Amino acid sequence: MFSLYHSTAILFISCLVPSFREVSEIQASEKVRHGVGYKLGTRKQESSSVIRRLAICAMVTLLATPLLFLSPSRxxxxxxxxxxxxxxxxxxxAQRLFIQPWADEVEKKSGGRVKIQVFPAMQLGGKPSDLYDQVRDGVVDIIWTIPGYTPGRFPLTEVFELPFLTGSATAASQALTEFHQKWMRDEYKDTHPLVFHSTAPTHIHTTEQQIRVLEDLKGMKIRTPSRVNSETLSALGAIPVGMPVPAVYEALARGVVEGTAIPWTIMRPFRLHEVTDYHTEVDLSRVLFVMTMNKQRYNELTPDAKNVIDSTTGMALAKRLGQMWHDDENPGRAIAVELNHQILSLSEDERERWQEKTQIVVNSWVDKVTALGYDGRVLLEDAKHLLAKYGSD
Structure with a gap:
């Protein structure tokens, strides 16, 4: 398909045709005109006019011709x-309501120039804990993962996993996004983050044991997604077992673990209601996610492609994803209700006991990030402030 430049060049070149034709006509008729008293001045004027036209066309053609050899713009x-x-x-x-719809949106907004090819379930190889290295090293262009799958690598991010920091998925997703802009840029400096988001708070779901008080949890093997969650469960007397969520169903079915700490929204897609019967609503922690891009790959994008990526990610997407997780909590819980599972809640006094037991986890986090050169108390208070700020929206 010709670009505008090609068409313009051809139009300019076409002006040469009548000029050359006119030259031929003058030459062909010169003898006749000379023989019948044709005036020399008139002939000179016509020739001069043609020459001027040829000169102009030649100049324009000289400028326009290179455009013929240019491919349309990148x-x-x-x-x-x-x-x-x-x-x-x-x-x-995540795949059905977020990742694939986002990929489709990017392709549509780019007019088909940018296509996101999605590979779920670790189809390109490796373990979930390898994902961040894969995108950093350029093995893939974009990844979506849980930062907690690589314990200790993202210590500032962990503040939003600390026990009993209340807030909805919508509030936490926006709070985490602003927190990244203010404090966490160095933590992800070797990639280009596109969006951060969070689930709703986690609860404890078990196969055979009711959890009403701290003593019920003692010695139980509970699956956990991250270091902070593991420290929290340990402080409560449980035995944390780390594993990615796709492995939880089989682990529960085989008795490898006796329970898992996850939000209600995870129950349905992973069919965990089939292998659990008891659910203690405790708002213990939350699961955090990041979608990030290889830094060099992003920098190499055309301005238009960057604009499409930027305009479909960031805070607006974080808010939308938080709302997605929030809206899916009730359907996940409803399945347990339909199956006549036991859904329990902690009394106020018992909740205070759990908070007292887990304060050591909060203090430990503050000490760790302070040792890294930050003011841990300031970061903790800012995280609480942001959760309250977006919780009131």
Missing amino acids: ADTERITLRLHHFNSPKSI
């Missing part, structure tokens, strides 16, 4: 395919 024609890798199943909520 922004107009380049087709970019970005590979997105993640650990969740193709049927998961």
Whole structure:
């Protein structure tokens, strides 16, 4: 397809045709005109006019001809395919309601110039804990993962996993996004973060044992997704067992673990209601996510492609994803109700006991990040402030 430049060049060149034709006519008729008294001045004027036209056309052609050899602009024609890798199943909520719709939105807004090719369930190889290294090293272009799958690597992010920091998924997702902008840029400086978001608070779901008081939890093997969650469960007397969520169903079914700490929204896509019977609503912690891009790959994008990526991610997407997780809490809980599972809540006194037991986890986090050169107390208070700020929206 010709670009505007090609068409313009051809139009300019076409002006040469009548000039050359006129030259031929003058030459062909010169003898006749000379023989019948044709005036020399008139002939000179006509020749001069033609020469001027030829000169102008030659100049324009000289300028326009290189355009004929230019391909249409890169922004107009380049087709970019970005590979997105993640650990969740193709049927998961994240894949169906977030990742694939986002990929489709990018392709549509770019007019088909940017395509996101999604590879769920670790189809490109490796373990969930490898995802961040894969995107950093350029093995893939984009990943979606849980920062907690690599314990200790993202210590500032962990503040939003600390026990009993209340707040909805919507509030936490926006709070985490602003917290990144203020404090966490160095933590992800070797990639280009696209969006942070959070689930609703986690509860404890067990196979055979009711959890009403601290003593019920003592010695139980409970699956956990991250270091902070593990420290929290340890402080409560449980035995934490780390594993990615796709492995939880089988671990519960085989008795490898006796329970798991997850939000209600995870129950349905992973069918965990089939292998649990008891649920203690405790608002213990939350699961955090990041979608991030290889830094060099992002920097190499055309301005138009960058604009599409930027305009479909960031705070607006974080808010939308938080709302997605929030809205999916009730359907997850409803399944347990329909199956006549026992859903328990802590009394106020018992909740205070749990908070007292887990304060050591909060203090430990403050000490760790302070040792890294930050003011841990300031960061903790700012996280609480941001949760309250977005919780009031």
